[in-house]
Amino acid sequence: MVDAQTIQEWARPWAKHTKKHGVHALACHLIDTMEVAYRLYPIILGPKVRKELDRIFAPLDGSARDWVALLCGLHDLGKYTPAFQSLVLEVALARFPEKDHPVLERNAPAKKGQRWDTKHGLGTAVHLQDMLEAAGASRDTALLIGHILGGHHGWFPNPGEVRAARGKDDLGDRSWAEARSELVQKIAGLRGLDFGTPAWSEVEVTALGLVGLAGLTTLADWVASDSSRFAYEPNPEDIHAYQERAREQADRTLRTTNWSAWIPPERTGYRDLFKKDPRPLQKAVEASLDQCDGPGVLVIEAPTGEGKTRAGLQAAADLARRLGLGGLYFATPTKALSRQALNEVRKLMEGTGSPLDVNLVYGGAAKDMRAERVEAQILPSAVGEEDAGDDGGQNSLEWFTRKRGLAFPIGAGTIDQLLKSVIRSGHNYLGMASISNKVVVIDEAHAYDMYTGRLVDQFLWFCGWMGVPVVLMSATLPANRREELVEYWRAGAESRAPDRERVRVLAPGSWQVAWTGGTGSPSALGLSDETKARGALKVEHVDESPDAIAEQVVARVGDEGTALIVLNTKTRAQDVRDRIAKLLVGKEDLPELVLFTGESQGVDRTRIEEQVHSLLGGKSPEERHAIVVGTQVLEHGLDIDADLLVSDLCPIDLLFQRAGRLHRHRRTHRPSGLGTPTLLVADVNPERRAARGPGDRGSMFFAPHIAKIYAPLILGRTRVVLSEVLAQERWDPLDEIAKQIHRVYVAEESMIEDGWEGAWDNADSSYDRRRKKLRFQASSVMTSLIGSHRDILRLSRRSGPAGRTRPTDGREKGRK
Template sequence: MGSETSYLPVTAAWAKAGNTSEPVPHPLVCHLIDTAAVAHELYEVLLGPSVRAELEAGLRPLGRPRSVVAVLCGLHDLGKLSPAFQALRHDIAAARFSTTGSVPVLRALDYAEKRHRATPERTDLPHGVATAAHMADRFRRMGVAGETADEIASVIGGHHGTLPQRAEIRAAQRKAGDLGTGPWQVARDELMDTVASLWDCTFPATGCTEVALPHPAGVGLAGLTTISDWIASNQRWFEAHPDVSDLAEYRAKAVATAQQAIAELGWQPWRPTDVSCAGMFPEPAPNSLQRTVEELVADCDSPGILTIEAPTGEGKTRAALQAAATLVQRLGLSGMYMGMPTKATSRQARGEIDALLTQQGSSLRANPVYSGATAERSPHGPRIEVREVGVDEPSRESDGASADSSAEPDSETGSNEVHEWFAKKRGLAAPIGVGTIDQALQAVIRSRHNFLRMSCLSSKVLVVDEVHSYETYTSTLLDRLLWWCGRLGITVVLLSATLAATRRDELIDRWQSGHRNPASAPEELTATQPGGWQVTWADGTGRRPPREFGVSEQNPLVLKWIHERSTTSRDDSRDLVGWLRENIESEGCAAIIHNTVARAKRTFETLQTECAGWEEPPELFFLTGQLDAKDRAEREQILQARFGAESEHRRGIVVGTQVLEQSLDLDFDIMITDPCPVDLLLQRAGRLHRHSRSARPVSKRMLGLIDPRPPANAKQKAKRKYRFPESAVYRQYLKISTMEAVGANMTLDMPAAVPKLVQKVYVEEVRPNEEARYEQWDESRKRYERTDHVDTHEGEVAALPMSIPGQSLNEFTRHTTNPSRTRKERGRKEQQP
């Protein structure tokens, strides 16, 4: 390395300055070792087999791939060995560098410190970009192809959430005063070699022309680097060691500490014991659907996509859990993530999964992953508070004593922010997570740390429930997520009770397109005949023939028009109240689902007055998505106890919004609903007579539908159109088509009618015969198509691009947007995560 190495020993640089109350610096070399140790332990837990295979193929020329990956993750903060960073705490750096006797080193330090004091805001080189600048240069010197060298450098240097662009890396290499040349560059090379040697790796001087980093490998390396850094930065486990003389001894301690940290986090792979349906769910015995799914996945030996289409109440969730357990076992995965449409469904699914884990004797528990889930997280995992995290980069305002590293704009918004993500939303990294689908969709939105979410999913089976229920914008994001799942070899299970056959084919094709050919776009699909109840498996080799199965017998669904005047008077619900009274005045239960909170409140107030005079006044319940989180959770528990599968005292009326159609496993005798698209209408009807009971006040499954039709005697053309009680929720085109489809036959043979109705509304055109309604339908169809086009475009703009050879992975975090933009504001606000 030459005589200059004596000027700057690799143990001299600091990485963490310590907290205000405990200002003990942590050497840079120690933090790099800490991070490498964590990465080595997490390698097979966080990263899926397909991602690991691409990493191992691309990095094998450098040595044992797992060790090479660990070392690269460890080197993420290499850029801190620079005048710009070390001068942030000139007092610490000067004290640690004074023994070197190097005038050039101390002079560079003084110059950088003067620059810091001369500017009110940080204008120097962010240390992540400094890392990328040096590593790109070093890998090029080793013979690695230029684009690959830049890609590796960007991935490692982007651990604060934004992957540096190539132009940034080139500009950083020209900032000699910030980056440091001469002894600084030599010391960084020596630091790289020192850390590598501790894992028996080397960085050859030349000849590394075969090194590669395909996109899946880059995603995995970026995600593993980030999460390993966060764990290694936590003083709960990795305490500061200001003076270290024996690095091999320190490495051994770091490995033991990393193992302890991961054990305390509960991040052990899920190893299901008995994956048979009967073994996982002893009671009741598996039905036809569950047996069919079990047989289908029993011999799957490669990543793929499974679609399960079955009526509501048929046991899709259990079938999906059994399939996920089997695929985890057969494919060597770490766990699963179940993405639900709402928080309410997430809470219910979490309970089912925890019960399963307990029954199998596993110590793992499902981590809730949605906004506000921190308070609900299992006590099995440690509470990792932000205050426990060591200082990464001190802020200017507090003269280096704060834990806020907001001084580096854009590239690293602040260690508090990223560590808070880790402390509160680490559920995606945990082996088993359950939450809203939005958390998975954020993996494909152009935003900071999206690569981390994708890395976390790579080792899991991704289960998506109610896959039919999303608007065009969200569906566009889901399409892109499935494409990337195929690219990264992430196995997916999709569930639906009302999925159009064409949509099913689209979803399968998205996954296969990503897996089959990184450069291919999804194929244009032609219209498909209505599907039935079936399960379908597809992988990289093709699609197996769908398997059909028998479904439980259901009583016909009888639709009843409920008339309502379009005024704000409480008398609006008079007919509604009369129909309720006729059917459940003395016994039984009902649900009323409105499309807006305002309408739900108005009906609830009406019932408070009207039901008081009944022979047996029912207890009234109210549930919407706008309730306080704690209040809503408490009400959901009450409803589950009163109207769930095991409930006996079922007297009451529940008034609510869309949360009732997909939330809890509730069972009602009769129901009234506002008009809505056919798939959601049938979804709501699935809460009628959901469980077998010996006696009900009404034997028929009756669904009252608020009548949007005009009066029969309406003569003026304008008054002969549909008049929906609200206009902002759901597309009018779909509501009109639904009313025409169900109005033709008000008694539906269930569940056979479901796929036919969905096909009619979403694939075929249900044109009204009456002239005024036809014109209304045609106008709304044109608006629907225009809006659909806009929503698709906005979804594609927000989403990551499909992987194209030669494209840099830094496109992931270029032109970033808010990661929470997973749904449009228009409509379905009840389902916001």
């Protein structure tokens, strides 16, 4: 046990205490955190944030990096109070002289876990605000720095909470305040800084700089709280000697976790990165980014199979090199696509000789990755564990084991992890800071409904505000939606509200690559020979009944060939699969029959994906015989090819996605009758629909449950467009899809069928109600746009579950 008579005054307060590791002095933890923050500063914070911090701290002697590191270190200053020290009374009484024992005993909890004291974050906010104001800082500067550091456990305190904490006995009297100030000056001196300099009067903080400070503070605290890497020191005798030890521990931690900024190669052309000749798409990306002289948005619109994933990675490497960024995050709408993207990003890293790991980022990702090396893990311990009811410790462990890809330089995962940074919840600022030094690639940018899409809008605003370049990729993005997304980014870059008048689009889009940061026009995209060779599709109607679908499939590929059946619900997929199996009983040379729905997860999902690729992938044998039945999991990302496609009626853009699996690869052999790619659209028989009387025409009349998955209005407009296609029995989607998407989603063209006016009115009203409801729900949980520096305190204002990145109205149920 440490003797209060021998321990130096600055080393008396403790910061961490566990049965296993004993006591860690507060001064040591502050120094640990400061040294980690100094090293993470250029890794985590992006160029625009660092430039803003340079401007903020320019009036002070010393670099912005030194000042930010010091402030990060001071996050736990509020632990130097009777309130916190008395939490483990026997430790405090042994470390402090007898004159302090009465106040410590007064503030000790009556029972273990029973708390009524002031949280240490509030103590930090109170003291730093007072100390900065005493040095001459403006009230706003002092208040905001104090509140930001006091909110390092995820929630920024409001000014009322801080005012209420002032003068409480549990913060200690003047002697405690003086001791805290002396500790601040002592630690500042380690970096050659004078915390009491009157130059604070010239410092003006901004919201952008404070977001960087907040995120780096929490992250550095978590890293420095790993007791396996930062050994506890109960009684440091020499503060300079301990700083050297902290520096060595911080360097070793970043080295063994392979945590450094990404340095892209000097040559970032497609051929340099992937050692293959570029397709027209990749050439267009290179040409567009030749205009790049600052952050912006690159929009890649190309059909499935053209190589958008690699084009997006090519763009990310080029933008990172040009703009001095240190990482990338590849975002997808689903976990399955994230796993596929992980492999592509790994190939990029390995092909360019980068030593960095690629982190898979989504809830449950750890189950889908191989066990990591123990030395590469950071496991924060004793973070907030003395704060009963504070979830800081739990969140820190989760962040580093399940979501660390946002903090580490290279990540691939769901877009949900990005969107949590714009939901008012704990630690959202950490997500913002973590992407400030990255290129963000958003795949399948069309794939989000009105709720999640509204969060995507808000996220793009903050990307523009932080100077984060974004690559948007899609095969079916409506032209007006493209302009909306770009406008939100531009509005953020200009720190203004988005202007919806700027996104009015009257004409459909086209295959193109457009860089919004330049002055040039979008590059019209020529398609590759492989894509052109697919040609037009033969399109036919099939009745939506499971029996009719099963009979058509068995009749066409029962003896040879391959079929892909994409249905809108797992119940229909299972039913159709079972009926096909019955029809195949007794046949010779049976096809492989596979069911693939979103319910398959983990190892089972990986096994089924591998099986589907072996049957329908690019390397599958020429003589193939297989039927794969599934749900929307077959829509995106799978590089598979079928002779016949059966699809439930669905929105026109999704039908195009599904059709991209037809004749995707060049093959020397196709079955008789399927030499032309053939699409069967499963929908209600038109004769049955026409036979409905006037009293039965209040709804659009679709197959069971489909209208619960997709909006009836969009399904109805798609059905009208498809009726024109079916009349011709031919569809050339590569040439027609942009116009058709525009007609379904954007144009004000009336498609009301005679005799169905009431159904169309009901569908239109339902669509408008749902649109307003979802946008309202999104607005009620997301952060507000930043107007002034004080707006930052609203970022983490509690509003609901942090994971609410998808709608909860039941529309998604049954799709798996």
